[in-house]
Structures are given as structure tokens and as C-alpha cells.
Amino acid sequence: MFSASDGYERFMGRWSRRLAPLFVTFAGITEGDRVLDVGSGTGALSAAAAAIESVQVTGIERSAVYVAYAREHVDGRFEVGDALALPFSDDAFDRALSMLVLNFVPDPAAALQQMIRVTRPCGVVAAAVWDYGDGMQMLRTFWDAAVALDPDAAPRDERHMPLCTHGALAELWRAHGLQDVDEQPLTIEMKFASFDDYWQPFLCGQGPAGVYVSSLAESARHALESRLHERLGDTGFRLEARAWAVSGNVT
Numbered sequence: 001m002f003s004a005s006d007g008y009e010r011f012m013g014r015w016s017r018r019l020a021p022l023f024v025t026f027a028g029i030t031e032g033d034r035v036l037d038v039g040s041g042t043g044a045l046s047a048a049a050a051a052i053e054s055v056q057v058t059g060i061e062r063s064a065v066y067v068a069y070a071r072e073h074v075d076g077r078f079e080v081g082d083a084l085a086l087p088f089s090d091d092a093f094d095r096a097l098s099m100l101v102l103n104f105v106p107d108p109a110a111a112l113q114q115m116i117r118v119t120r121p122c123g124v125v126a127a128a129v130w131d132y133g134d135g136m137q138m139l140r141t142f143w144d145a146a147v148a149l150d151p152d153a154a155p156r157d158e159r160h161m162p163l164c165t166h167g168a169l170a171e172l173w174r175a176h177g178l179q180d181v182d183e184q185p186l187t188i189e190m191k192f193a194s195f196d197d198y199w200q201p202f203l204c205g206q207g208p209a210g211v212y213v214s215s216l217a218e219s220a221r222h223a224l225e226s227r228l229h230e231r232l233g234d235t236g237f238r239l240e241a242r243a244w245a246v247s248g249n250v251t
Helices: 004-027 044-050 064-073 108-117 137-149 151-156 168-175 195-204 207-215 218-232
Strands: 034-038 056-061 077-080 093-099 119-130 179-192 237-249
Touching: 004 044, 004 064, 004 093, 004 119, 004 179, 004 195, 004 207, 004 237, 034 044, 034 108, 044 056, 044 093, 056 064, 064 077, 093 108, 108 119, 108 168, 119 168, 137 151, 137 207, 137 218, 137 237, 151 207, 168 179, 168 237, 179 195, 195 207, 195 218
Parallel strands: 034 056, 034 093, 056 077, 093 119
Antiparallel strands: 119 237, 179 237
């Protein structure tokens, strides 16, 4: 039986850890920065930021289980809290970052406003989300198969997530007065040793795809597994994932 944090690590954590160094570089984190990680999860982004000398990392995360995991595995300060009500003073950080979270927040604009508030003038606010429609092959392959077998699953397809298309984050950043807005694709690749290496993490019940699998009757779950197995094969294969990353400067 896997805990929520272990399940996340098996399912999406390996992707997050690979993306995090690229996002840290994109956000321009430098020595001595005070960095806030909004929606810090199990700590992938915080760990990549903390690897830079003298960077001070603070993570805020709604899940107490994820916070406990991050505290055990990452050098930083981690608190349970809400992105919509950050418990920090104005201008407290040099950079406020959010990786693979904003599209899950009920009010992304309000969360962004909070990130701006706690970032000093001329500091950087940055975020990244997966391109669920075309660029995240692991999930695109999954949802294409799921919807082919069960058309009623179409509304659950993560391609409908907000902020996941080219330009969406940049538009939000500009609408909130951030300057020198820059949006770029960040692309990584994951090698899977076998089909089971791909499929088994979906059984951990994590994320929209994992929740969908958990909701299926055994026969429907086996049908989906078979469809994906036929599509991907049983030998090693590689899948790409693209995230859209945006940054902007606080006035």
C-alpha cells in the first residue's frame, strides 16, 4: 500500500524532478536568493533551487502528507498553507515560483496576485504547467485511449485544464502588470523500461488520470490497460513532455 506521497513520486514525481532544474534555470535563481515554492508538493522544485549555493527555500503546500515528505527529503522550510492566502509578509522573497500547480488552483489569478504581493519590487514571479493538450505524451496517450473506450470520459481529459496552452500563462502575467514577461517551452524526456513501468503508477490514484483509473470497474480497467499495452508495446520506450513556463518582473 503506497502513501499519497509515495504514489505521487511514482506517478508524476519523476517527471517533476526532471523538469525542476530546467525551470530553476529559466526563472534565473541565483546565489543567496530567497525563493518561495508555491504548491511545493513533495519538494522537487525546492530541491533543485536549494542545490544553488546559499539559496533560502520556503515551500507552501496544502497537503500535510506532501509537506512531511518534503521536510524529510529536502533542505528548506515547508509549511502547510493555501496558495490563495500566502502566510507571508509583503516583499518577503526575491522570487516566487509555482511548478505544475496553478492549473489546479481554483482561482489562478488570485494565487498570482498573492505571489506578486510577497515578491519584492524587481523580483521575479514564474510558473510552469504541462502542455496537456499536445505536449505531455504520457498523459496524451492515456487520455486518447481512455476516451476511445469511454467517450463519457472526454470531459475529464486533462487537455481541458486551464493555462496549459501556448500563451495562456503569458496573458495572465501581463494582465496582472508584470513586466518583461517571457514564456518558453521546457521539454524533457522519460525512458520507460517496460509497459509496467508506464502503467503501474496509474494505479496509485494520483492526479485526474489516476483518479479515473480508480473509478473504473475491473473489466474496464483491464480493457484500458490492454489498449495502452497495444499502443506502447512491452519493450523500452521514451516519451516526451513539454511544459509552458512564464516569468515576469514585479514593478
